[in-house]
Amino acid sequence: MAKALEPKRSVAKNVLTAFIVGGLICMLGQILQSIFIDYFGFEESQAGSPTAAVLIIISALLTGLGIYDHIAQRAGAGTAVPITGFANSIASAAIEHRSEGYVLGVGANMFKVAGSVIVFGVFSAFVVAIIKILIVGVGGL
Amino acid sequence: MLKGRQSWQFDTNPVIVSAATVGGPFEGKGPLAEDFDVIFDDIWLGQDSFEKAEQKLLENACNIAMDKAGLKPEDITFFLSGDLMNQIISSSFTARRLGIPYMGLFGACSSSMEGLALACKLLDNSGARYVLAATSSHNAASEKQYRYPTEYGAQKPPTAQWTVTGAGAVIIGKDGPGPVITGTTIGRVVDMGVSDPFNMGAAMAPAAVDTIENHFNDFGIDSDYYDLIATGDLGFTGYTIAKELFKKKGIKIAENVYTDCGILIYGQNPVVFSGGSGCGCSATVTYGHLLNRMKKGEIRRMLIVATGALLSPMSYQQKETIPCIAHAVSFEMS
Numbered sequence: 001m002a003k004a005l006e007p008k009r010s011v012a013k014n015v016l017t018a019f020i021v022g023g024l025i026c027m028l029g030q031i032l033q034s035i036f037i038d039y040f041g042f043e044e045s046q047a048g049s050p051t052a053a054v055l056i057i058i059s060a061l062l063t064g065l066g067i068y069d070h071i072a073q074r075a076g077a078g079t080a081v082p083i084t085g086f087a088n089s090i091a092s093a094a095i096e097h098r099s100e101g102y103v104l105g106v107g108a109n110m111f112k113v114a115g116s117v118i119v120f121g122v123f124s125a126f127v128v129a130i131i132k133i134l135i136v137g138v139g140g141l
Numbered sequence: 142m143l144k145g146r147q148s149w150q151f152d153t154n155p156v157i158v159s160a161a162t163v164g165g166p167f168e169g170k171g172p173l174a175e176d177f178d179v180i181f182d183d184i185w186l187g188q189d190s191f192e193k194a195e196q197k198l199l200e201n202a203c204n205i206a207m208d209k210a211g212l213k214p215e216d217i218t219f220f221l222s223g224d225l226m227n228q229i230i231s232s233s234f235t236a237r238r239l240g241i242p243y244m245g246l247f248g249a250c251s252s253s254m255e256g257l258a259l260a261c262k263l264l265d266n267s268g269a270r271y272v273l274a275a276t277s278s279h280n281a282a283s284e285k286q287y288r289y290p291t292e293y294g295a296q297k298p299p300t301a302q303w304t305v306t307g308a309g310a311v312i313i314g315k316d317g318p319g320p321v322i323t324g325t326t327i328g329r330v331v332d333m334g335v336s337d338p339f340n341m342g343a344a345m346a347p348a349a350v351d352t353i354e355n356h357f358n359d360f361g362i363d364s365d366y367y368d369l370i371a372t373g374d375l376g377f378t379g380y381t382i383a384k385e386l387f388k389k390k391g392i393k394i395a396e397n398v399y400t401d402c403g404i405l406i407y408g409q410n411p412v413v414f415s416g417g418s419g420c421g422c423s424a425t426v427t428y429g430h431l432l433n434r435m436k437k438g439e440i441r442r443m444l445i446v447a448t449g450a451l452l453s454p455m456s457y458q459q460k461e462t463i464p465c466i467a468h469a470v471s472f473e474m475s
Binding site: 005009063069071072076088092099113 | 189190191192285289290291292293294295296297298299300340343377378381382385415
């Protein structure tokens, strides 16, 4: 009964907003990358790092100013999936636990939300790498 | 005196000597802003952590209640308080400052009426001269403990609720302007299997309905007895479910009699999703807005049913469902 009476999330609207916001963030990333290539003489393969760094700085700033969570309430996965979401999870935890000091607060809690992303990200990369080695080993590629 | 299965009737009619409520900036923008004694325009209250800010809220509410009654901490026999923080630090640390003999309570958001019920019982048994019952909650401190960091961009569902930043305190004595507390029904823990911490209204609704049903049975009354019945913090979702449950159980409650503090405090504000919640929700709405309405003569008898979700962040991560409780206290203007 509880399920039947609770207000529904609008899936179509949420998906569309997430798609548009996520797309806009990626477009911003692309613009930044082009700027780094065209004006700062980066190779295409190297331009990714400064682009990511700029996006991280922007999202950490928006987190600190208390704006990011309001955008995220509307955008959902649109702001959670790109690197900005990752930066927000670390910055927000760091700010939150500032009151418990730098070591036991900021240091210990920074990766509270992001920690599992790192653990499972690294682990799945490891699994994928093993699969690739195996396939190459058998002469598949 | 024990009445029925789980209720006390207070024969000496303990009376509300004074009441005080304080709120945060967001509450100050809500429809009940006028009913708060003090609205702070900074969620930090000048402190360096949200936890300390919550203590400040509680301390302020207690001090204002004592000032209004013209009483000093030495005049108060006991201080009963509860809150949502781990190890109820807001209450205990406030008790440290006040120096009044203290008992800490935890009934999650039902602590407001749990404290009031016990305060009246102490007084009814001549166990105290004045009892101060208080409770508090702070939006950011609760988010930090129960959910994600406040600035973390997680999308909340429409069933989520907004923890009230505020505190309410009340002093109970033998005589005063009123209203009087005539009785109380202590709730039992009800768990209907809801495990979503973003849908506490739905989890708590059955507990509220159970306590109200038992209250009517114990006192041999029905909803016509009251001008107003308010649940603590079910929000829109829980309120709708509670009404449906009343219908199923065949308990008749008129539309204009039944309301919810979680709905009253912010009105129809989409920012708060389903409505307000937290210990401060039922406490500030009852001790501020609703007592003011009683004093104006708009309400003669009311039943406040404070609802609490007795979960911890660890229990829901371990996939436990949410046990809930509700305590009812009956107010009457003499």
